[in-house]
Amino acid sequence: MKELMDKITKSGHVLGEEVLKVDSFITHQIDPELMEKIGTRFSEVFSEAGITKVVTIESSGIAPALFAARKLQVPMVFARKSKSLTMDEELLTSSVYSFTKQVTSKISISRKFLNEKDNVLIIDDFLANGQAAKGLIELCQQAGANVDGIGIVIEKSFQEGRHLLEEMGIKVVSLARVTSLENGAVHFDQADA
Numbered sequence: 635m636k637e638l639m640d641k642i643t644k645s646g647h648v649l650g651e652e653v654l655k656v657d658s659f660i661t662h663q664i665d666p667e668l669m670e671k672i673g674t675r676f677s678e679v680f681s682e683a684g685i686t687k688v689v690t691i692e693s694s695g696i697a698p699a700l701f702a703a704r705k706l707q708v709p710m711v712f713a714r715k716s717k718s719l720t721m722d723e724e725l726l727t728s729s730v731y732s733f734t735k736q737v738t739s740k741i742s743i744s745r746k747f748l749n750e751k752d753n754v755l756i757i758d759d760f761l762a763n764g765q766a767a768k769g770l771i772e773l774c775q776q777a778g779a780n781v782d783g784i785g786i787v788i789e790k791s792f793q794e795g796r797h798l799l800e801e802m803g804i805k806v807v808s809l810a811r812v813t814s815l816e817n818g819a820v821h822f823d824q825a826d827a
């Protein structure tokens with residue numbers, strides 16, 4: 635998605651050779667117009683798939699997931715990273731190691747929001763080593779739901795995530811594929827959509 639790649643080039647910041655900071659339009663301040671276009675693109679790719687729910691993880695996946703869900707006219711569910719006091723019902727849970735925070739956290743979704751009739755599109759802001767996506771897939775599996783595919787805003791193709799997900803037989807659609815962050819610059823491969 636050219637507009638996304640242009641925005642990353644213009645407003646993204648490279649931190650070392652592994653981390654891309656996009657806090658001015660995705661992970662802290664959010665660009666609603668760009669997020670709507672991103673969500674729309676995901677909805678177009680998966681328009682014929684019979685998606686019944688969009689699933690993401692708080693917090694930065696919520697904006698693109700919400701726009702995709704709006705276009706697909708289905709609910710969006712986000713996995714919580716900490717248990718809310720009001721979550722007294724049965725939970726689906728899995729563990730996720732965070733690449734950026736370097737801690738393992740438990741994620742959960744209430745069982746009542748995912749079931750075996752669901753055909754899920756998972757959406758997340760970044761794909762690095764695939765741990766967040768894998769945790770979300772596990773939640774869907776616990777519910778007996780099918781994962782139709784994964785939509786990623788920014789894939790870091792030099793890390794293991796895509797390989798891991800494809801080995802699981804999951805379709806990955808990334809709107810920007812970053813091949814390297816060497817010398818402080820962002821280098822792209824051809825995106826999936």
Ligand code: 5GP
Pocket residue numbers: 652653654655656661694731732733734758759760761762763764765766767790795
């Ligand atoms: P993974 O689980 O695939 O290793 O990492 C995915 C999660 O880590 C994303 O949900 C995102 O929050 C965070 N993440 C991974 N790499 C980056 C990065 O380069 N920049 C930012 N801002 N977040 C990242």
